[in-house]
Structure formats: structure tokens, C-alpha cells
Amino acid sequence: MEFFSILGNNVALGLATALIPENLFYCALGVFLGTLAGVIPGIGTLAAMSLLFPLTFYLNPTAALVMLAGIYYGTTYGGSTTSILLNLPGTPSAAVACIDGHPMANQGRAGVALLLTTVASFVGATVGILLMMLFSPMIVTAALKFGSAEYFSLMTLGLIVAATMSNESPLKGLAMILVGIIIGLVGLDIYTGAGRFTFSLPTLYDGISIVALAMGLFGVSQIIGSIRIAESKVATIQDVSIRSMLPTLAECRQSIKPLLRGAGIGSFFGALPGSGGTIASFVAYATEKKLSRTPERFGHGAIEGLAAPESANNAADQTAFIPTMALGIPGTASMAMMLGVLMIHGITPGPSLMTNSPDLFWGLIMSFWIGNLLLLLINIPMIGLWVNLLRTPYQFLYPGILMFICMGTYSVTNSTIDLWLVIGFGLLGYALLRLNFSLPPLLLGFVLGPLMEEHFRRAMLYSRGDLTTFITQPISGSFLGLTVLILAASFYFSLRKKQ
Amino acid sequence: MPSVNQSDFIGGASLVLFGAATTGYAFIELPLGTIRRMGPGLFPGAIGLLLVFIGIFITLGALKGADQLPKFEVRSGVAVIAGLSGFALTIDRFGLIVAIFLLTFLSSFASRKLTLRAIFVIAVVLCFLAWAIFLLGFNMPVHLWEWPF
Numbered sequence: 219m220e221f222f223s224i225l226g227n228n229v230a231l232g233l234a235t236a237l238i239p240e241n242l243f244y245c246a247l248g249v250f251l252g253t254l255a256g257v258i259p260g261i262g263t264l265a266a267m268s269l270l271f272p273l274t275f276y277l278n279p280t281a282a283l284v285m286l287a288g289i290y291y292g293t294t295y296g297g298s299t300t301s302i303l304l305n306l307p308g309t310p311s312a313a314v315a316c317i318d319g320h321p322m323a324n325q326g327r328a329g330v331a332l333l334l335t336t337v338a339s340f341v342g343a344t345v346g347i348l349l350m351m352l353f354s355p356m357i358v359t360a361a362l363k364f365g366s367a368e369y370f371s372l373m374t375l376g377l378i379v380a381a382t383m384s385n386e387s388p389l390k391g392l393a394m395i396l397v398g399i400i401i402g403l404v405g406l407d408i409y410t411g412a413g414r415f416t417f418s419l420p421t422l423y424d425g426i427s428i429v430a431l432a433m434g435l436f437g438v439s440q441i442i443g444s445i446r447i448a449e450s451k452v453a454t455i456q457d458v459s460i461r462s463m464l465p466t467l468a469e470c471r472q473s474i475k476p477l478l479r480g481a482g483i484g485s486f487f488g489a490l491p492g493s494g495g496t497i498a499s500f501v502a503y504a505t506e507k508k509l510s511r512t513p514e515r516f517g518h519g520a521i522e523g524l525a526a527p528e529s530a531n532n533a534a535d536q537t538a539f540i541p542t543m544a545l546g547i548p549g550t551a552s553m554a555m556m557l558g559v560l561m562i563h564g565i566t567p568g569p570s571l572m573t574n575s576p577d578l579f580w581g582l583i584m585s586f587w588i589g590n591l592l593l594l595l596i597n598i599p600m601i602g603l604w605v606n607l608l609r610t611p612y613q614f615l616y617p618g619i620l621m622f623i624c625m626g627t628y629s630v631t632n633s634t635i636d637l638w639l640v641i642g643f644g645l646l647g648y649a650l651l652r653l654n655f656s657l658p659p660l661l662l663g664f665v666l667g668p669l670m671e672e673h674f675r676r677a678m679l680y681s682r683g684d685l686t687t688f689i690t691q692p693i694s695g696s697f698l699g700l701t702v703l704i705l706a707a708s709f710y711f712s713l714r715k716k717q
Numbered sequence: 718m719p720s721v722n723q724s725d726f727i728g729g730a731s732l733v734l735f736g737a738a739t740t741g742y743a744f745i746e747l748p749l750g751t752i753r754r755m756g757p758g759l760f761p762g763a764i765g766l767l768l769v770f771i772g773i774f775i776t777l778g779a780l781k782g783a784d785q786l787p788k789f790e791v792r793s794g795v796a797v798i799a800g801l802s803g804f805a806l807t808i809d810r811f812g813l814i815v816a817i818f819l820l821t822f823l824s825s826f827a828s829r830k831l832t833l834r835a836i837f838v839i840a841v842v843l844c845f846l847a848w849a850i851f852l853l854g855f856n857m858p859v860h861l862w863e864w865p866f
Contacts, residue, residue: 389771393772400765410748442827445790446793617840621821621846625857634806634808640801644798652787654728674755675755
């Protein structure tokens, strides 16, 4: 009983923080801007997040945090809107939404599909948040016993899973992680103060800014790749009225169970390091198809085929916060982005955050939930605006996106050095995209690399230079054992697929 | 190069070079320390070495496949980079309006559908948006207009 009364207190504390009118306003602003950026074709969730994060740097930490939550959900929802109306997924996890969502739009049921996405997002996130509230305290209790060896092994596990699961070629994913780690190591060494890869440029002493990296990799490179393609495509989108969003009673009944099943599947996969929403949404889709009495409807606008994966996707996004907030180890690129921005605001997620500043921790969790609620309320009347935005030809939009990239980057430090970094990373990102390398693992390596080095060096100090410490300590050893198993399995499957 | 996966070949070879450069820099420029008291160069050096190995495997794997090098959108790339560089070069010395006009005009070369009038309208709208959001909304310390001479 004591556990639940503590939980109740925490929820009350969180709600009190999140419900201050000022915070509510910034949450709503975040949701609105996030959806706006997410809807623009060619701007995926990561690009939209990096575009908008600089706006939060001018706010006080709590308001900034609440606005971040709004932006995060807004971008995800905006991506699904583009998937359904244009059949153009902004993110891999939104790709499943195209399969049945776009046929629904073609049948004139776009309104229902869009409303369902919002509801699915809310249901998925609510289940995910509940699980997060239940499990985070337990994980924190366990994590307080973790030493540096355990952290290093756990991060290795997370990175390996992220590299091998989300990618066709595990080797290329691993390579991107290593490149990310190297970029992350730029700056002054924390132990000795020696400048590494700084080439005597004082601006590089603090390391490379995550905003510059993400804007270049996910913003600039995408724009370069999209201009010609998007310009030649003429979008034909029908009007979506609020009335057309109302689902029939049969549609409601059809989608309740898939929504809950999807949330369950998503919660499970999201909490695992590295797998995240993409796998969760594919598994949820496959499950619904298998359970359905009429699997032939799938791919032709089956409402279950949209409800389950969308709910799974959002639940996974939510439970992905469990390792991020409780352990300080992000499992996906968007979580890495979130972690990086929280660190800019002076907040280091991890077991000590929940014990030392519970108001911040629970305030953030509750604002996620309120962010989702606002998403539901704001987007229903706004849908006409999003449709018109999607109709706007891309050539009118991309100079604006570039302007936001420039102003956002420049506003962080008021120096042009970061702008040159954005240009450099934009070129790098474009080249890598064309050469079929995937970029999210790079960002994950960038955020986790410096943390891994710190823990590795500390573990070496404690064990007096004994490398076997990672294997002989039971928890660390089992993490590494699991890592080796996953690596072996993924190489086996990728080799078999080639033959 | 027939029967070579060209994108993997080039990508793998670049990774080998990047990894080797990292390791070289770390081992030459930074103290390595001992494994017990690791210096700043040891971890980056090791990561670079790992990247060299993975790069070699990707390059070797490319010899088996067959794939053409994908087309690069050179025109879009040059225009976008020129626009961003124009902004970066002028924002400090000439202020927001000049920087945004330069960004819009240079990056518009990527599009074949934008007319001069449309570009002008976009630039004006963007200046207004930047002023409203970043200067009014977030109190960013940027000058709208500046003349260094």
C-alpha cells in the first residue's frame, strides 16, 4: 500500500508542476509547432525535433521541459498525418501507418484515420506512462547498485541492439555508431583537460553541439535530397472536415481491442534497449493480421491495421523513456536527442534524478501525459490547416525550413561556428544517406560515446586495469553475454538473407 | 568497376580512412597512459581502430555485390550549401534582413519552379517570421539591420 501512496504523491507533485498555466501554454505551443514541423514532408521526427529544440533554450527549465514534451509528441503525430494523407512516411515507424492509413484516405475516410491516429497515440501513451510510473522506481532501485562496469556493458548492449535491429546491414549500423562516438569525443578530455580533435579551435573545447549535428544530419541532408523529388510531385489531397472525423459505431468497436493489444506490444518493445517503435509497429500489424477473421482486408484500409501499429508506436515511444530517464541510457535516436537536450538544460537523467529532484522527474512524466491530451484537443480543429500545409508546394516551404535551421542554430550560442558545423554535417549526412548508411545510430553513438568512455575509464581505475572485470561481475557479464548473442544472431540472419 | 557494390565500396573505404586518421591523431597527439590510468588518447584510438576493421569488412563485402553509385543531387546540394554559407557570412556583419534575403535567393537555385517574384515574397515573409518569433518572442540578441562600413 505504501508503494501506491508514494506513487499517488508523486503523481500529484507532477500534475502540480505541469498544470501551471504558463507551463500549459508552452506545452500547447510545443504540440502545435511540433505537429507543424512534423507534417512538412521530408522533415522526419528527428529533424523536426532538432528544428524546434532551440526555441526552448530561452525558457526557464520547467517550462522548457514541458514544451519539449509537447514538441516530441507533436512531431510524432505530424509524421503520421503525412503518412496517411500523402503515403509518404516521415519516419520508419510511421511506414506501417501508410499500409492501411493511405487506402483509408483514398476511400474518403481520411478524417476517421486521422482521428484514430490521435486516439491511438493517446491510448498508447497512457498505457506506456502508467507502466513507466510503476517500473521506473524499481529500475532506479536496481540501478543505484550499478557501478561503472555495469553501465559500460549496458550501454554496449543498447548500442549493439540499436545498430543491428534497425538496419539491414549490421556492419554499416555498427560503423555509424563508431563514427558517432568519435564525433562525440571532440572536446576537452574530462580527466586531463587535454583538447581532443579540437585542432586548437577554442569553440570546439566544449564539444560539438547536438543541435548542430542533428540539424545537419537530419535537416539539411533531407532538404537537399527532397527538393527535386517533392517539386515534381503534385499532391492531391481531399478536404477533411471535422464531421468526417467521426467514426461509425462499428469502427469504434473494431478498433478498441487492436488499440489495447497494440499498446501492450508497443510497451514491451519500447522498454527493450534499441528496438523502439519501428519493430513494435510492425509486430503489432502482423499480430492483428493473424488474429483477424478477414485478413484479406489488410492493406485495403482495415481500421485495425492502422489502430494497432499506431498505438504500439506511441506506447513504445513512451516506455522508451524508462531506460532513458531511470538509467540515463537512451535506446533510440529520438531518445538520445531528448537526453542531449535535457543535458543542455542542465538535467542529467539517471537514477539520481528521480531521488534528488522528484518534482522535475514527475513533472516531466505528467507533462508527457498532458502533452498527449492537448494533442488530441488541438489537432482536431487544426486538421484543415495541416491539409493546406501539405498542399503547399515544397519549393515555397524549403527556404523557410532553412531559415529555421539557421536561426535556431545561431540562437543557441550566437556564433556562426555552429552554422558551419551544420553545413559540414549536412554534407556528411547527405553523402551517407546516398551511400545507404542509416543516420540514427550515429546520433545514438554521439550521445552515448562520451558516457561510455567515462565509465570505461572509471571501471579500469577501480579494477586496477583488469579488463576481465566486465565479464567476472555477474550483472555486467550477463549484459555482455547478451550483446554477443545478439551480434551473432544478427550476423547469422543477415548472411542467410543474402544467400 | 563491374560487379562491385559501388556505394558500399566507397563508403567502406572512407570509413577505413576516417578510422585510421582518428587512431593516428589519437596515438600521435595525445598521451595514451596505461590501461589502469587511461590517457585521453587510448579510447578514441581504440574506437578508430575498430572502425578501420569494420570498414575493411564493408569494403570486402562490396566486392561480391553489384550496385551502381546512386545519383547525387548536385544542383540542390550546391544551392542549399551556398544559401546557408551566405547566411553564416552575413548575419554578424549585416544583420538579419540581409542574411535571410541572401539565404532565400541562393537556395532558390535548387528549385526550377520558383519565379523571381515568388522568391522575393518568400524572403519578405521569412524576415517577418524571424523577427516575430526570434526577436519578439524569444528576445534573441540579433540586429535586424547593420552596416559595418
